[in-house]
Amino acid sequence: MVEPAPVAILVEDEPQIRRFVRTALAAEGWVVHDSDTMRRGLADAGTRKPDLVILDLGLPDGDGVDFIRDLRAWSQVPVIVLSARVDERDKIEALDAGADDYLTKPFGVGELLARVRVALRRRLAAAGGASAVFEFGDVRIDLAARSVQKRGQPVHLTPIEYRLLTLLIANAGKVLTQRQILREVWGPSHAEHGHYVRIYMGHLRQKLEDEPARPRHLLTETAVGYRLVPAPVS
């Protein structure tokens, strides 16, 4: 018996974009339900049991961020946001509301498919239960033993560094905004201390990346946040 094809919901008001996104996803074996309004999109999300939602933030009948909040009230389905706006605040808002990832228009099909794969993998991993051992590149983290190794050598992390790393692992592939990281690692009262995150991400890269200035796993989403990519895309 063949595994059922994954289902994606595409909410986008531009028919041509709908068209090529649908073509690209279909080529990957997805079943795509598209809609051009938020209302229909929400209805689809309720009835189609999607594995993925691709959402344009600039919809004619409402704010995409509200869509995400509504959706998150009852579903943990991964959401990738498409944004034509230059302003990073919209993306941060969408991510804070619960979106997993974002793409800025214009985006390439290759890029989109890579993100889609990561999202799907996350969903499957979440369904299968978290494993105690997590690996990326030549780094191995044993979450049960609280130990970190790089190329088989133990790496010493401070408590904050470790907490930051486990947060990134728990959200592997997903973009975490600076605010989310600060809240989870330092607590809600430190939401304004953005430079904490930068200093500790620097430490983590120094300890875990081969070339800290050209990270392959601990990636920066400039002005938005950070993302742990277990397997680099290209």
Place this chain on the structure above:
Amino acid sequence: MSSGGEQRPDPDALLARVHRQERSAHRGKLRIYFGASAGVGKTYAMLAAARKHRADGRDVVVGVVETHGRGETAALLDGLQVLPPRLADHRGRSMPEFDLDAALARRPALVLVDEFAHTNAHGSRHPKRWQDVEELLDAGIDVYTTLNVQHLESLNDVVGGITEVRVWETVPDTVFDHADEVVLVDIPAEELLARLRAGKVYVPQQAERAAQNFFRKGNLMALRELALRRTADRVEGDVQAYRVDKSIGAVWKTATALLTCVGPGAGGERVVRAAARLASQLNAEWHAVYVETPSLQRLPAARRERILATLDLARELGATAAVIAQPQVAESIVAYARTHNLSKIVLGRDAVRRLWPWQRSSGQRLALLAPDIDLIEIGVQPTRVDRDEVRPPLAEGEPEAPERRLRKRLRYLWSALVCVGVTLAALPLGARFEPSNIVAFYILAVVLTAMRFGRGPAALAAVLSVVAFDFFFVPPRFSFAVSDVQYVFTFVIMLAVGLLTGQLTAGLRFQARVAAHREERAGALYELARALSAVVQVDEVTRIGCESVERTFRASAALLLPDASGALSRAGGRETGEPAVDLGIAQWSFDRGQAAGFGTDTLPGSDVLYVPLRAPVRVRGVLAVRARNRRLLRIPEQRQLLDTCAALVAIALERVHYVGVAQDALVRMESERLRNSLLAALSHDLRTPLTVLGGLAESLLLTHPQLAPAQREIADAVREEARRMSTLVGNLLDMARIESGEVRLRLEWQSLEEAVGAALHAARGILAGHRVELSIPPDLPLVRFDALLIERVLANLLENASKYTPPGSTVRITAASHPGRVVVTVADDGPGLPPGREEAVFQKFTRGERESATPGVGLGLAICRAIIEAHRGSIVGENLRQGGAAFTFTLPLESVPAPVPEPDLETAHG
């Protein structure tokens, strides 16, 4: 008396204290070395104190010190910096004067200015040195100075009376009372005389005789007592201030306030000085009024000038001055005292010779009118000094205009003609009417004359009527002889009635004129306010304001308005014209918000008065007025009217200013909104089709079955062009946004390493054929920048490096921190920049080579420069000696942010 236990301070007193503290927070401190006479050692004491400050490291400068050739004093000057004097030209002689501007420019912590009461040479900024000192204090500079008791304004006449030497160099008591510290320099009279005999006290040759009179033991003892007592008064004042500050004392004085009356008599100044002394002893407010009656209005200009000068003196001594135009002196004084709640009236004793038993002195009249008010009469028997007083007239009286004299004569002629007319009209009736009825005609004529032509012509008419009546109507007619004695009685009654009605009518006329004046003033203000209320342009305000002032004050006026840097210039583009304005004085007035020029303390020699246009927010300019009748501007009411006019103009100017500001803001907001929506629309409308174009081309590549290689190539080319188009559109939109001043930097503490990493990640496609070398020290501090924009700069530089170098070249990124800045360089080993165009490449739409197969429009570097400059950094391009181009940018390095706390939690080990 406050009720038992109540210890709350008087709110007014506390408010005054807050004001005092506010003022004194910025003001310099004034210390006065106070002595009974010359030679007690004030300058010596002052210099000794200054030397001590100097030794403590304070910045002390000697502004002016008179050693009078005393060796001991001169020796103290050693090692202190002395400001060179300013040489003022005084009647062909050059006089050394204290250089106020040099002292203000030098801005020491403390300046020594000897002889507080000194009168500056004519043409100096202030007539008096104490005014120079005020300006120093206002500038926040501390001042030490010296003063003799005879120079205190309120004691001036007392000292004059004792020593018979009157000095004209005086300092107002308010200045003395407001000094922060007064140090009494005191030696016994015998010792002073001994010093005098020993030649230690400087005595000028020409004044030796006077000085011999002055330095008599009795004089010196009296002066010493005065100085001690005055200092004691001040100490009491200090104690009182302390008590107010500390809310000590259960008993609070009920507010007493004095009213003093200024009359035309010679003793006016004495009365004013006495009132000032009394007020300061009672610690009370005081007012000075001058009641201008019709008879006083007819006084010669010089005497009225003198009355106004006395009022000025009162104001200088701290009084509130007013002029009341009323025919009834006593009534109006009582009314004034009642409305202002003044419980004591000080007045000079009249030297009226009583001609009639019912005549009363003003004191008696006041006592009758207001039995509840205390009266204090001051003896004004002129002293010897007063008698040989030859104070220079402040301004010569206006000569009576010839046309006015003519009009006056015409009035008398008319009154005579009226009598002739009545006589002619009554002649035919003379035979039939009783002479007693004819009298009625004449009385009517006198009343009419009084109404029309005033008191003098009415008196003339009364006399002429009696004469004509006697000559033409009293039998025997046509002779002055009188047959019946009862007609003599008729004449007396007729004369009396005529004079009395004339007097009354003229009084009414005067009242009516005063009312008309008042109405005219109110009307002028109303007109001005109304005219200004609708105005929205500065030029209009200028025109209306000047015209109104010119009309109301019969003067020429000009408005001086500041430019953006605060420098004044004449409004309305007229550089010259009436009045001839001295921009220096105007600027002074503007900068300090005080009136200057004619009739003020500052440069009173000028014939133009400069009134600052004080609006609620700030001074908006200066109104320059030159009155044709200069006395007009000295009358307190007129000055108040002028100040009110100035305030109206100032408010109008401020309103116009804010209307402009609001309009600007509105236009800016509107254009910003328009630009934003345009950019947003462009950005959306261009990016969406580009996304579609690239996406569809890419979808072609993914179709099954796969395209033939030739078709794949075409699809790939379409995709690549779409990508380039979207980069171009992005650059154009960014440039538009940066150029419009729209981009607000989102400065945060960022890691440069991270920005480089993100830029390399973004440019990984373009850089695929190149080697990248990095040299970023791991301990590089965090820098405050907008991460997105700096990533943009780095990405543009990387893109350039890849575009203009052959594949396989090396791109090197280095970063280093220097004091105050971080330097980042992106270098390649390609062909380098065209020589001589290292700077030109940063221009918009400029590219390294004019015709080139390399795509791009030359916006990348222009955007880089705009971004870096917005960060207050710099970016330059150069060719490396070993070949290749290098672009280097710097970012300012501020102090690092607060360290990151590392909570002491469980440690994770490997």
